[in-house]
Amino acid sequence: MLSIPCPWCGPRDEAEFRYGGQAGVAYPADPGALTDEEWARYLFFRDNPEGPFRERWHHAAGCRRWFDLTRDTATDEILPGGGR
Structure with a gap:
């Protein structure tokens, strides 16, 4: 199992989280x-x-907050420089 470090709750099991996709994808200014x-x-x-x-992650079974983190997709290692 992957241990994900929530900035508010600390490290928790990945089962408490929902993956939110790639971080930094801006919503279109004029979608219409x-x-x-x-x-x-x-x-x-x-x-x-x-x-x-x-990546974006949602702590669904905890504080229910969204946050960004950097994960190595080859090793699943969570890299320093996370953030809210």
């Missing part, structure tokens, strides 16, 4: 102006690197 292709790209296309990757 997007073409279908642009909207699909926003909704479905994300980076999929091997190595360090910035």
Whole structure:
């Protein structure tokens, strides 16, 4: 099991969390102006690197807060420099 360090609650088992996808994906400024292709790209296309990757996590069974962390996708190691 993966131990995820919640910034508010401390390290907890991954079963308490829900994955929120890639961090730093900005919502479109004018979503109504997007073409279908642009909207699909926003909704479905994300980076999929091997190595360090910035992710969003929701502590669903704890404080219920969202936060970002960096995880190495090859090793599942949580890297320093997390954040809220």
